[in-house]
Amino acid sequence: MKKLLSLSLVASSLLLADTDLEQLKKQMDKQQLIIQKLQEKIQNLESEKLSSEQKRIQKLEAIIAKQEQRYEEKTPKQVVLNTAGSSSSFSQSAFVPNISLILDTSYVSRNKEDDIVSNLNVPGVVNGLLGTTADGDSTFNANNGFNFNYAEMAISSSVDPFFRMDAIFHIREDGVEIDEAYFTSTALGYGLRAKAGKFRSNFGYLNEKHHHQLNFGDVPLVYESFLGIHGISEIGLQLQWTAPTSTYLMLGAEVLQGNNARTFGNKSIGDAENPVAKASTAPALLVAYAKSSVDIGDTTVFGGISYANGSARVDNGSSVFSGDSSLYGADLLVKHYFDSYSSLTWQSELLMRDMDGKDYNLNDDGTVFGNQDLRKKQSGLYTQLIYGINQSWKIGAKYDTIYQNDVIRDAVNQNLPSSLNKYSAMLEYQTSEFSRFRLQYNRNETLYSGDGKKQNINSIILEANIAVGAHGAHSF
Amino acid sequence: MRLLLLLLPLSLFANLNIAVSYPYIGAIVKSIGADKINTIVLAKGNWDPHFIIPRPSLISKVRNADGLVINGAQLEIGWLPALIKRAGNPKTNINAKTFLNLSNYVNLINKPQSVDRSGGDLHPNGNPHFHLDPNNILILSNVIKEYLSSIDMDNAELYKKNYQTFAKMWKNKIKFWNEKMIDKKGFKVIQFHNNLAYFLKAYSLKNIGTIEPLPGIPPSSRHTMDLIKLIKTEKPFCILHDVYHSTKTAKYISSKTGIPVILMPHDIKALDSIDDLTSLFDYLTDAIK
Numbered sequence: 001m002k003k004l005l006s007l008s009l010v011a012s013s014l015l016l017a018d019t020d021l022e023q024l025k026k027q028m029d030k031q032q033l034i035i036q037k038l039q040e041k042i043q044n045l046e047s048e049k050l051s052s053e054q055k056r057i058q059k060l061e062a063i064i065a066k067q068e069q070r071y072e073e074k075t076p077k078q079v080v081l082n083t084a085g086s087s088s089s090f091s092q093s094a095f096v097p098n099i100s101l102i103l104d105t106s107y108v109s110r111n112k113e114d115d116i117v118s119n120l121n122v123p124g125v126v127n128g129l130l131g132t133t134a135d136g137d138s139t140f141n142a143n144n145g146f147n148f149n150y151a152e153m154a155i156s157s158s159v160d161p162f163f164r165m166d167a168i169f170h171i172r173e174d175g176v177e178i179d180e181a182y183f184t185s186t187a188l189g190y191g192l193r194a195k196a197g198k199f200r201s202n203f204g205y206l207n208e209k210h211h212h213q214l215n216f217g218d219v220p221l222v223y224e225s226f227l228g229i230h231g232i233s234e235i236g237l238q239l240q241w242t243a244p245t246s247t248y249l250m251l252g253a254e255v256l257q258g259n260n261a262r263t264f265g266n267k268s269i270g271d272a273e274n275p276v277a278k279a280s281t282a283p284a285l286l287v288a289y290a291k292s293s294v295d296i297g298d299t300t301v302f303g304g305i306s307y308a309n310g311s312a313r314v315d316n317g318s319s320v321f322s323g324d325s326s327l328y329g330a331d332l333l334v335k336h337y338f339d340s341y342s343s344l345t346w347q348s349e350l351l352m353r354d355m356d357g358k359d360y361n362l363n364d365d366g367t368v369f370g371n372q373d374l375r376k377k378q379s380g381l382y383t384q385l386i387y388g389i390n391q392s393w394k395i396g397a398k399y400d401t402i403y404q405n406d407v408i409r410d411a412v413n414q415n416l417p418s419s420l421n422k423y424s425a426m427l428e429y430q431t432s433e434f435s436r437f438r439l440q441y442n443r444n445e446t447l448y449s450g451d452g453k454k455q456n457i458n459s460i461i462l463e464a465n466i467a468v469g470a471h472g473a474h475s476f
Numbered sequence: 477m478r479l480l481l482l483l484l485p486l487s488l489f490a491n492l493n494i495a496v497s498y499p500y501i502g503a504i505v506k507s508i509g510a511d512k513i514n515t516i517v518l519a520k521g522n523w524d525p526h527f528i529i530p531r532p533s534l535i536s537k538v539r540n541a542d543g544l545v546i547n548g549a550q551l552e553i554g555w556l557p558a559l560i561k562r563a564g565n566p567k568t569n570i571n572a573k574t575f576l577n578l579s580n581y582v583n584l585i586n587k588p589q590s591v592d593r594s595g596g597d598l599h600p601n602g603n604p605h606f607h608l609d610p611n612n613i614l615i616l617s618n619v620i621k622e623y624l625s626s627i628d629m630d631n632a633e634l635y636k637k638n639y640q641t642f643a644k645m646w647k648n649k650i651k652f653w654n655e656k657m658i659d660k661k662g663f664k665v666i667q668f669h670n671n672l673a674y675f676l677k678a679y680s681l682k683n684i685g686t687i688e689p690l691p692g693i694p695p696s697s698r699h700t701m702d703l704i705k706l707i708k709t710e711k712p713f714c715i716l717h718d719v720y721h722s723t724k725t726a727k728y729i730s731s732k733t734g735i736p737v738i739l740m741p742h743d744i745k746a747l748d749s750i751d752d753l754t755s756l757f758d759y760l761t762d763a764i765k
Contacts (some may be wrong), residue, residue: 058589161571164561184561186569191539193564242539242564248532250562293532300531340524340720390722391694432693433554433597468593473558476530 097157097165100469102212104149106141111458114143120447120455124407124416125378126225126262127316129447130457137261139229141217141461148173149463152212156472162187166472168210179210179233191242201232201287202240202252203306204349205331213474217440217463220382221400221422222351225446226327228262232308235259236283248293258284258310263325263353265313270320276360276368277313277322285310289329293476302476303332312355321374323357341391348383352404359409372409379404380420394428402446417454420446436465492628495541495568497552498525499744500607501578503753504617505545507642509624512631516541518556521745524720525605526597526692528555538563543572543627545620548579549604574627581619582606586673596690608742609674610650610757617642649754653761654679660764664712666703666729668721671742675760684710687725695725707733714738714764719746738763 110117118131132138140149149172156166167181182197200208206223219229236256243249258266258280266284270276291304306329314321331349338344359374380402388394400422407414426440444457494509495516496502502517509515516537519528525547538544538559544567546552560568567574584602591600606612621639625632657679665676668687676683685706689699707729715726715737726737741747741759750756 161569185564187566188564189566191564193562240564242535242562244540246536246540248536250532250535291532295531295533300529300533302532335529337529339522340527343529432593434593473530473554473556475558475562476532 097155098470098472100154100467100471102152102465102467102471104152104212104463104465106147106149106217106461106463108141108144108147109460110144112455117457120449122225122402122420122446123448124376124405124414125402129225130444137228139218139224140211141463149211152179152210154471159183179230191244193240195238198233198235199238201234201254201256202238203232203287203289203308204329204351205304205333205347206349207231212465215384215386215396216398216424216426217438217461218442220349221402221446222349222380222382225402226263226351226353227260232256232260232287234285250291252289254287255283256285256287257282262314263312263327263355264310266311267313269313269315270366276320276362280311280313299334299336301334305330312357318362320360320362321355321357322360323355323374326354328352341388343388345386347386348381350379350381352379373411375408377404377406378402392430396426398424400424417448422446434467438463438465492542493540494543494545495537496545497547497556500753501545501547503744504613504620508617508621508635508638510634510638512628512634513624521743522719525551525742526554530555530558534559535562538568539565541565541568543574543576544568545576545578545623547604547607548577549584549601550599551604576619576623578616578619579604579606582612582615585677586670597692603670603673605671605742606674608672609678610646610653611678612674613753614643614646614650617646649757653757656761663764664710666707666712666715668717668726671718672716672740684712687729700725700729704729704732707735716740718742
């Protein structure tokens with residue numbers, strides 16, 4: 001008897017629950033109808049586009065939102081069918097990658113005319129450093145007056161559970177260049193990360209950074225003269241491993257094609273059938289590095305050593321160099337934080353270049369009239385101090401130098417100038433995270449004219465860097 | 477020898493390593509996980525939670541984590557993605573089951589009607605500082621209990637027990653704080669940035685203005701003058717100020733209007749005396765007198 005009673009109790013409670021559920025469902029259906037009607041009303045109202053109606057729309061939307069919320073609260077486990085959005089059934093707009101555009105433009109005033117500046121050399125290091133040089137390459141802030149440095153478009157997104165993709169285009173007045181376009185693994189595990197495509201090498205500290213992340217409007221002298229304004233930016237493969245230690249330790253290696261016009265290169269130079277410098281086997285450039293970091297209270301110390309080795313094919317116009325190059329780098333960054341917006345950063349990098357090979361002297365018609373064994377041992381560094389005063393203001397100074405410049409032709413040191421210095425100072429103001437204005441002064445004492453006379457260049461640069469869109473967070 | 481210890485893989489020390497973005501999350505994880513979980517907090521409590529410096533040491537912390545719990549609602553957008561990218565750890569990828577975004581489990585308020593950066597540095601999903609409503613801490617501790625149980629089923633019973641103990645304690649505290657705040661209902665306040673929105677909502681206080689003219693935009697003299705006018709007509713009770721912005725402008729406004737500036741910690745260790753979640757809310761509910 002007891003059993004029967006309890007059974008029937010259970011049954012009736014189940015039934016009750018059932019009817020409860022049905023009532024709830026009916027209520028929901030009603031609400032769904034109301035919502036639909038309200039939505040229709042809104043659509044009608046919207047099509048009229050009367051500003052007086054917009055307030056009403058907002059009210060109605062608020063009501064809908066409330067009802068929807070109640071609806072959700074009451075029925076957490078119910079599936080809500082929504083047919084209203086069927087017109088966008090095949091729309092993929094939700095998958096639009098993050099897109100950002102960063103504009104960099106400047107006003108420059110120099111003590112020398114553009115034509116003079118672009119024909120100056122750092123003797124034995126590079127022919128044409130500043131301005132628009134003979135090979136058509138131009139540096140940032142190249143000309144007196146206004147400069148449009150670039151509009152940088154960055155696109156990034158996950159590809160699938162295994163990869164993500166990033167691409168950065170520099171849109172300049174004379175065309176578009178692919179600064180980077182690569183995909184990265186996200187699921188390898190064990191602290192491993194692989195990257196393939198065209199990318200900036202992680203050699204040193206600064207090589208990987210884009211121009212808008214720099215604290216000065218120009219790339220440091222050692223980078224600019226040894227590698228050009230894009231640094232080691234190559235097609236290839238990168239593998240990095242973060243060690244499973246509590247102290248940050250990262251090891252990385254890269255196999256790259258080797259297309260740097262100033263230090264590395266693999267392509268033949270000269271007549272295709274009988275070239276002055278024969279092509280070397282590609283990929284022709286290997287890069288390896290180790291980086292580590294420790295925190296001491298509110299101070300972070302971050303340092304690394306880097307090495308790059310590859311074949312070198314350098315076309316200097318009147319001569320062609322063919323051989324091998326090695327590049328050694330050491331970097332150290334010390335950053336102390338006073339609070340969330342104020343910090344002092346001391347950043348330095350040392351680069352040493354060793355080029356070994358043959359230099360072929362060319363006639364005007366491109367025929368070879370002589371050659372020498374050529375060894376270039378050149379070293380330089382930059383060191384800079386940046387004080388972030390608060391959210392809006394930053395102030396900084398930088399010292400650049402090439403202190404070793406041994407160019408040895410057939411065992412004879414050419415005794416080229418070996419104390420080449422550059423001094424910079426800057427003041428930066430941000431109206432928000434997205435717009436930055438920088439006033440910079442440079443004194444460049446590294447440049448010589450064709451007749452071997454030293455030409456000091458003073459520049460004042462007022463630069464604006466403006467960003468819109470979804471730009472990914474920067475690493476340290 | 478010390479160096480050798482330093483280089484030893486962290487995973488040798490058994491327990492699960494759960495990395496969390498902010499100290500308050502660490503405190504909840506510690507309450508539920510107890511000695512079964514190593515909690516690794518990435519950000520410091522006295523920093524602006526929007527601007528955490530992505531120090532390389534944090535990459536190692538993410539790299540060695542068995543899971544990652546974040547606040548979400550784009551509060552970490554400026555610093556955490558770079559760390560996750562570098563860490564090469566599938567367990568901290570956003571779609572891993574060991575990745576937890578807390579903002580998915582609370583109702584966000586202040587969602588902007590339209591998102592455009594001329595309106596300042598907006599959070600498109602709504603105000604992300606939801607942990608300053610003590611009722612949300614209760615919800616989040618339940619979520620974290622479920623999360624820990626799902627990745628470490630062996631200790632699920634323990635996590636449940638710890639949660640029940642925590643919830644019971646916390647509910648009593650909520651009652652206590654409610655009683656303390658009951659006569660503050662309807663008080664008007666000024667803030668630097670609207671990071672106390674959830675706290676104010678919980679106790680029916682009303683924010684009538686912020687010292688920054690728009691989110692993320694530093695104070696301007698014109699806006700400050702307007703604010704002083706507003707204070708003179710609306711007569712708010714005080715200026716509630718975070719610990720990481722300069723109080724210079726607030727003090728100036730205070731000197732012109734006579735209303736006090738009250739420092740409000742937003743997280744554990746935002747002020748030295750704030751050691752845990754309870755002392756955080758004790759302090760906040762004490763501050764407004």
